Amino acid sequence: MAVWFTRSRFMSHHLKREVGLLGLNNPSFWSSFTHHNSSPLENCRTPETVFSIRRFESTKAEKQLDSRFDDDENLILDFPGGKVTFTPEMRFISESPEKRTHCYRVLDDNGQPSMCSSFEQISKEVAVKMYSNMVTLQIMDTIFYEAQRQGRISFYLTTIGEEAINIASAAALTTNDVILPQYREPGILLWRGFTLQEFANQCFGNKADYGKGRQMPIHYGSNKHNYFTVSSPIATQLPQAVGAAYSLKMDGKDACVVTYFGDGGTSEGDFHAALNFAAVMEAPVIFFCRNNGWAISTPTTEQFRSDGIVSRGQAYGIRSIRVDGNDALAVYNAIQAAREMAISEQRPILVEALTYRVGHHSTSDDSTKYRPVGEIEHWRVARDPVTRFKKWVERNDWWSDKDESELRSSVRKQLLHAIQVAEKVEKPPLADMFTDVYDRPPSNLSEQEGLLRESIKRHPQDYPSDVPV
Amino acid sequence: MATRLKRLERWASLSRRGFSTSCDEQKLQQSGKNVNLFSAINQALHIALETDPRAYVFGEDVSFGGVFRCTTGLADRFGKNRVFNTPLCEQIVNEAAKFRYRSGNQFNCGGLTIRSPYGAVGHGGHYHSQSPEAFFCHVPGIKVVIPRSPQQAKGLLLACIRDPNPIVFFEPKWLYRLAVEEVPEHDYVLPLSQAEVIRPGSDITLVGWGAQLSVMEQACVDAEKDGISCELIDLRTLIPWDKETVEASVRKTGRLLVSHEAPVTGGFGAEISASIVERCFLRLEAPVARICGLDTPFPLVFEPFYMPTKNKILDAIKSTVNY
Numbered sequence: 001m002a003v004w005f006t007r008s009r010f011m012s013h014h015l016k017r018e019v020g021l022l023g024l025n026n027p028s029f030w031s032s033f034t035h036h037n038s039s040p041l042e043n044c045r046t047p048e049t050v051f052s053i054r055r056f057e058s059t060k061a062e063k064q065l066d067s068r069f070d071d072d073e074n075l076i077l078d079f080p081g082g083k084v085t086f087t088p089e090m091r092f093i094s095e096s097p098e099k100r101t102h103c104y105r106v107l108d109d110n111g112q113p114s115m116c117s118s119f120e121q122i123s124k125e126v127a128v129k130m131y132s133n134m135v136t137l138q139i140m141d142t143i144f145y146e147a148q149r150q151g152r153i154s155f156y157l158t159t160i161g162e163e164a165i166n167i168a169s170a171a172a173l174t175t176n177d178v179i180l181p182q183y184r185e186p187g188i189l190l191w192r193g194f195t196l197q198e199f200a201n202q203c204f205g206n207k208a209d210y211g212k213g214r215q216m217p218i219h220y221g222s223n224k225h226n227y228f229t230v231s232s233p234i235a236t237q238l239p240q241a242v243g244a245a246y247s248l249k250m251d252g253k254d255a256c257v258v259t260y261f262g263d264g265g266t267s268e269g270d271f272h273a274a275l276n277f278a279a280v281m282e283a284p285v286i287f288f289c290r291n292n293g294w295a296i297s298t299p300t301t302e303q304f305r306s307d308g309i310v311s312r313g314q315a316y317g318i319r320s321i322r323v324d325g326n327d328a329l330a331v332y333n334a335i336q337a338a339r340e341m342a343i344s345e346q347r348p349i350l351v352e353a354l355t356y357r358v359g360h361h362s363t364s365d366d367s368t369k370y371r372p373v374g375e376i377e378h379w380r381v382a383r384d385p386v387t388r389f390k391k392w393v394e395r396n397d398w399w400s401d402k403d404e405s406e407l408r409s410s411v412r413k414q415l416l417h418a419i420q421v422a423e424k425v426e427k428p429p430l431a432d433m434f435t436d437v438y439d440r441p442p443s444n445l446s447e448q449e450g451l452l453r454e455s456i457k458r459h460p461q462d463y464p465s466d467v468p469v
Numbered sequence: 470m471a472t473r474l475k476r477l478e479r480w481a482s483l484s485r486r487g488f489s490t491s492c493d494e495q496k497l498q499q500s501g502k503n504v505n506l507f508s509a510i511n512q513a514l515h516i517a518l519e520t521d522p523r524a525y526v527f528g529e530d531v532s533f534g535g536v537f538r539c540t541t542g543l544a545d546r547f548g549k550n551r552v553f554n555t556p557l558c559e560q561i562v563n564e565a566a567k568f569r570y571r572s573g574n575q576f577n578c579g580g581l582t583i584r585s586p587y588g589a590v591g592h593g594g595h596y597h598s599q600s601p602e603a604f605f606c607h608v609p610g611i612k613v614v615i616p617r618s619p620q621q622a623k624g625l626l627l628a629c630i631r632d633p634n635p636i637v638f639f640e641p642k643w644l645y646r647l648a649v650e651e652v653p654e655h656d657y658v659l660p661l662s663q664a665e666v667i668r669p670g671s672d673i674t675l676v677g678w679g680a681q682l683s684v685m686e687q688a689c690v691d692a693e694k695d696g697i698s699c700e701l702i703d704l705r706t707l708i709p710w711d712k713e714t715v716e717a718s719v720r721k722t723g724r725l726l727v728s729h730e731a732p733v734t735g736g737f738g739a740e741i742s743a744s745i746v747e748r749c750f751l752r753l754e755a756p757v758a759r760i761c762g763l764d765t766p767f768p769l770v771f772e773p774f775y776m777p778t779k780n781k782i783l784d785a786i787k788s789t790v791n792y
Binding site: 087183199210211212214215219221229230231233236239240250270277278281392435436438439442443444445 | 634
């Protein structure tokens with residue numbers, strides 16, 4: 001008993017100090033508990049002493065205090081942010097939930113809808129467009145990847161394995177919804193009407209590229225399609241998305257922002273900042289995490305210890321869902337519901353899609369160096385989202401082998417043509433190097449442009465001939 | 470401690486003299502009240518929010534008024550939807566600066582102005598007294614502006630907010646309370662990328678910005694007693710900077726001294742020095758002098774040693790003139 005007493009005294013002093021610090025900015029918080037110049041926590045060693053505090057209060061105060069106890073007679077603390085119940089039991093919250101969060105899915109691996117799955121039926125027209133876009137994305141990846149291997153473009157990055165995430169999420173949105181992509185989401189642009197020629201122009205950095213040849217291939221962007229230009233640094237788009245969403249909110253727009261990122265991006269400080277901003281600002285933004293298992297060579301087991309990404313949402317006060325990223329119907333339904341909630345309730349939503357990066361991270365990567373080929377093959381063959389969706393579309397009699405071969409041959413032709421054209425279009429003019437640093441070129445840039453042009457005149461052999469000067 | 474008090478006293482006396490009032494902006498002196506720098510900033514922010522419904526103020530502690538009181542009253546007046554606290558999230562170099570360029574001018578970051586306290590304050594130490602302007606000057610796409618006084622702060626801040634480019638606006642901490650001068654209450658802007666000759670002279674050109682200008686001003690006054698006529702220029706915008714004004718002055722005086730609190734190596738003074746040597750090599754009568762902070766982290770108790778003091782500047786003026 002003596003031991004317990006000493007220890008509890010220590011604890012109470014400790015508590016007083018800690019709580020005192022917490023209460024610094026909130027005098028009213030303490031005033032409701034202190035009496036006779038002493039802190040109640042100092043006496044708060046047993047449940048009995050808690051009752052004794054009650055007795056010291058006046059009748060009026062007692063009436064108020066009655067409501068400060070829960071059903072088990074535990075004192076309730078009216079703390080900023082909400083009421084908290086005291087407990088005599090010292091219990092640490094477990095580092096992980098008893099069960100991992102379930103993953104919403106509609107179609108099984110054979111493209112058969114689950115009997116009890118809740119999902120909205122989509123029309124033939126939308127389904128066929130979705131499937132066609134998924135196939136187009138696959139072919140685009142194959143051909144551009146090959147073009148990079150042939151040295152025709154400097155870099156490429158495929159979306160293979162994540163076609164359902166790209167196309168189904170795009171299909172569930174309207175074109176007024178603003179996209180802040182990472183870099184593995186070209187399917188959204190494709191869905192919105194960005195042409196294969198426009199993709200090729202960007203990858204070749206020719207004068208028709210909206211980015212004026214300034215960024216690496218795959219850094220697409222289109223104001224017309226409400227798709228912000230891709231930026232290489234990881235997760236920087238997340239806080240920006242919250243800002244864009246806040247702007248939609250303030251303008252009273254019937255639209256939301258959707259921002260995409262990978263599992264690796266969630267380790268960045270920007271992820272934390274963005275989720276926290278969004279929750280506090282009540283911004284209509286959907287955070288779409290493509291958990292594809294690999295951040296270049298870092299597996300998720302080395303990235304975090306939490307139950308994936310979905311579990312983080314609650315900590316920030318954000319409604320969240322885990323979805324099968326290789327099931328186009330599940331992604332479509334989850335995003336449609338998320339969009340509805342984000343806009344009508346003006347709140348952020350976190351979506352974690354479980355998927356797999358079937359391709360290498362980029363053309364600068366060989367993923368067989370760090371992951372088993374069997375694992376890649378399993379996801380490429382047995383869990384391919386395009387095949388799964390195709391089975392469902394075919395089951396509805398919306399798609400035939402003839403449609404398939406016509407589509408594939410047509411897309412292939414269009415892409416080869418687009419590459420040939422993009423290759424021949426001249427590079428952006430030299431003047432484009434100096435514009436857009438600021439809204440107008442300042443004198444130092446004009447001066448530097450003049451000096452460069454003189455140098456080009458004197459040494460034309462030093463400079464690429466395909467850039468018009 | 471004594472040194473610090475002395476410095477404070479000096480500031481007070483300078484501010485009473487209305488040190489910053491410019492010769493070419495006399496018109497600004499109408500209907501003004503004497504206010505300090507934080508109040509001038511506060512006025513500018515009120516005007517910015519009043520005149521543009523899409524203007525927002527957010528950041529750490531801005532809602533209650535801020536540690537330096539610059540945002541006092543804004544949340545009450547304009548509501549918490551437009552003036553709100555946010556945690557820090559810094560994306561200046563990779564995102565704000567390149568947003569326009571990397572999207573081919575399809576997107577931009579919408580007239581973003583980042584206000585930041587800056588510079589020595591007598592008791593700040595490594596983090597709270599440093600002067601990182603040169604970092605930002607080396608990032609194409611950003612502008613860097615530093616005011617020297619309340620009147621300047623208001624006009625330059627409004628110009629920054631209305632400029633369509635991302636701007637880092639450094640507010641010299643030392644001036645927040647100590648610099649007091651008449652500031653017009655109406656809406657006005659001062660031009661960006663235009664330096665200002667605040668003291669004409671013929672023997673040597675001195676270039677500086679922010680709080681350092683008053684130290685330089687004192688050196689000018691003392692030099693005058695020795696018969697040296699100094700021309701003092703406030704650069705105001707560091708990037709893109711007004712080379713022409715500095716060049717014209719150096720062509721007249723044949724000598725240049727640059728002074729800043731930031732460490733001398735790789736400081737913005739180096740850029741000014743190199744550019745002026747390029748443009749005025751044959752006109753220069755002496756090497757360009759740089760009287761700046763030392764290449765150490767800002768050292769708390771050694772601050773008086775670290776700083777580019779009046780006498781360091783005065784010695785350099787003399788040795789440059791007598792070179």
